[in-house]
Amino acid sequence: MSSVVRTVYVETYGCQMNVSDSELMLGKLAAEGYAPVDSPDGADVILVNTCAIRDHAEQRVIGRLGELKRSMKPGSIVGVTGCMAQRLGPRLLTQAKHVSLVVGPDGYRALPQLVARAQGGAREVATSFDLEEHYEDFAPRRFDKVKAWIPVQRGCDYKCTYCIVPYTRGPERSRKLADAVREAEQAVADGIAEITLLGQTVNSYHDGTHDFADLLRAVGAVPGLRRLRFTSPHPNDFSDRVIAAMAEVPAVCEHVHLPLQSGSTSVLKRMLRRYTREEYLDCVRRLRAAIPGLGLTTDVIVGFPGETDADFEETLSVVREVVFDDAYTFKFSPREGTPATRMPSELTVPDEVATERLERLIETVRTGSRARNLTLLGSRREVLVEKLARRGELLQTRSRDFKTVLIGGDESLIGRYVNVELTGTTGSTFTGSVVSDRGALPVAS
Ligand code: SAH
Ligand code: SF4
Ligand code: F3S
Numbered sequence: 001m002s003s004v005v006r007t008v009y010v011e012t013y014g015c016q017m018n019v020s021d022s023e024l025m026l027g028k029l030a031a032e033g034y035a036p037v038d039s040p041d042g043a044d045v046i047l048v049n050t051c052a053i054r055d056h057a058e059q060r061v062i063g064r065l066g067e068l069k070r071s072m073k074p075g076s077i078v079g080v081t082g083c084m085a086q087r088l089g090p091r092l093l094t095q096a097k098h099v100s101l102v103v104g105p106d107g108y109r110a111l112p113q114l115v116a117r118a119q120g121g122a123r124e125v126a127t128s129f130d131l132e133e134h135y136e137d138f139a140p141r142r143f144d145k146v147k148a149w150i151p152v153q154r155g156c157d158y159k160c161t162y163c164i165v166p167y168t169r170g171p172e173r174s175r176k177l178a179d180a181v182r183e184a185e186q187a188v189a190d191g192i193a194e195i196t197l198l199g200q201t202v203n204s205y206h207d208g209t210h211d212f213a214d215l216l217r218a219v220g221a222v223p224g225l226r227r228l229r230f231t232s233p234h235p236n237d238f239s240d241r242v243i244a245a246m247a248e249v250p251a252v253c254e255h256v257h258l259p260l261q262s263g264s265t266s267v268l269k270r271m272l273r274r275y276t277r278e279e280y281l282d283c284v285r286r287l288r289a290a291i292p293g294l295g296l297t298t299d300v301i302v303g304f305p306g307e308t309d310a311d312f313e314e315t316l317s318v319v320r321e322v323v324f325d326d327a328y329t330f331k332f333s334p335r336e337g338t339p340a341t342r343m344p345s346e347l348t349v350p351d352e353v354a355t356e357r358l359e360r361l362i363e364t365v366r367t368g369s370r371a372r373n374l375t376l377l378g379s380r381r382e383v384l385v386e387k388l389a390r391r392g393e394l395l396q397t398r399s400r401d402f403k404t405v406l407i408g409g410d411e412s413l414i415g416r417y418v419n420v421e422l423t424g425t426t427g428s429t430f431t432g433s434v435v436s437d438r439g440a441l442p443v444a445s
Pocket of ligand 2: 156157158159160163164165166200201234
């Protein structure tokens with residue numbers, strides 16, 4: 001017999017877009033009477049929302065699916081959703097016999113029906129794209145009480161030659177501005193302190209009437225919203241209008257995640273990134289000129305087919321010239337069906353070369369950010385208290401320029417803004433002490 005209240009567990013891999021999609025799926029199933037639970041053990045519905053960006057991400061999920069077999073009770077179903085579901089489709093059903101549901105990123109509207117059919121013994125695959133789908137009528141069940149992810153664009157039209165995302169998420173489409181603003185208003189009414197707008201090339205947002213500059217101004221004007229962020233922008237879509245909106249809207253935080261991928265124009269060309277090394281550097285200059293104190297983070301890939309030592313040195317030189325506050329660094333991972341896999345095999349960079357380049361890149365990023373961070377000691381920041389830090393009694397907070405600052409204090413500060421002085425740094429993260437210009441602690445909104 002099934003229990004009275006059916007339960008659902010969702011486990012999320014990959015980017016913030018997937019976190020946001022998991023929140024939509026949970027919201028949809030909660031509206032159908034499912035109770036979300038924190039553990040897969042004995043849940044009626046177990047969903048694994050997956051990422052396909054690199055082979056490593058997929059191997060983790062394959063391993064995890066095997067483990068989840070042990071959490072199943074008679075009658076539970078396991079579903080795979082997200083980018084790997086879209087990429088592999090029915091192949092997943094053959095590979096994992098205990099999986100009975102495979103649903104891609106545009107298929108979540110039918111989730112309750114698909115789940116019901118799977119519970120009845122069917123094995124379902126739903127991987128059609130739907131260019132109208134934004135899940136407007138879904139009420140997300142947010143995992144985080146402090147910060148909200150708000151998707152404003154789905155899919156990607158850029159088709160960088162290494163990337164699987166255009167195939168797993170389909171063509172780019174933007175949500176209507178009014179719908180995004182409504183969700184932001186609701187989030188603020190629910191007590192959310194910071195909003196991040198999401199899209200694969202979020203600053204190419206265009207809903208037919210409004211561009212990304214309009215969107216920043218409209219969401220930034222939501223009463224009570226103190227912090228607005230967005231990720232990930234594409235360097236080509238930073239129009240003067242967008243940069244002016246960032247500089248002028250007080251809520252927009254002084255931080256940009258600006259994926260570089262490579263510092264070599266010839267590699268960038270083969271990646272189909274559509275900018276040169278000089279154009280990237282020019283974008284950085286325009287952003288820094290307009291927004292004082294801008295924090296800058298990036299993504300870099302090493303070992304792309306044909307990357308020579310000289311190309312890699314050009315990447316290092318951009319990293320030294322820009323001095324990023326942080327970087328996510330990756331070894332190129334060939335993705336089936338992407339143009340990069342069709343490049344001549346003699347262009348393949350040997351794994352030991354890519355590994356060595358990755359280590360040098362990480363060291364170069366660290367050297368720059370450590371030097372920058374040391375100069376910030378003694379300066380003051382407003383931080384938002386996000387959660388308990390992983391270790392110890394400290395609280396984890398974030399500044400507007402995206403620095404992680406650990407401070408002392410009790411849990412009642414979570415979700416509040418305080419002013420801190422940066423007192424120490426590991427090189428990447430900071431410790432800070434709460435200060436107040438008026439002598440009263442803490443200064444909170
Ligand atoms: N839409 C975002 C990035 C999404 S994927 C953007 O364009 O910036 C996140 C990062 O994963 C990318 O920026 C890239 O650095 C990395 N990545 C994507 N495909 C990859 C691959 N095949 N191998 C290694 N890294 C990859
Ligand atoms: Fe992938 Fe390029 Fe689109 Fe980013 S812009 S999601 S890297 S294809
Ligand atoms: Fe991964 Fe899909 Fe995001 S491939 S990075 S979960 S868009």
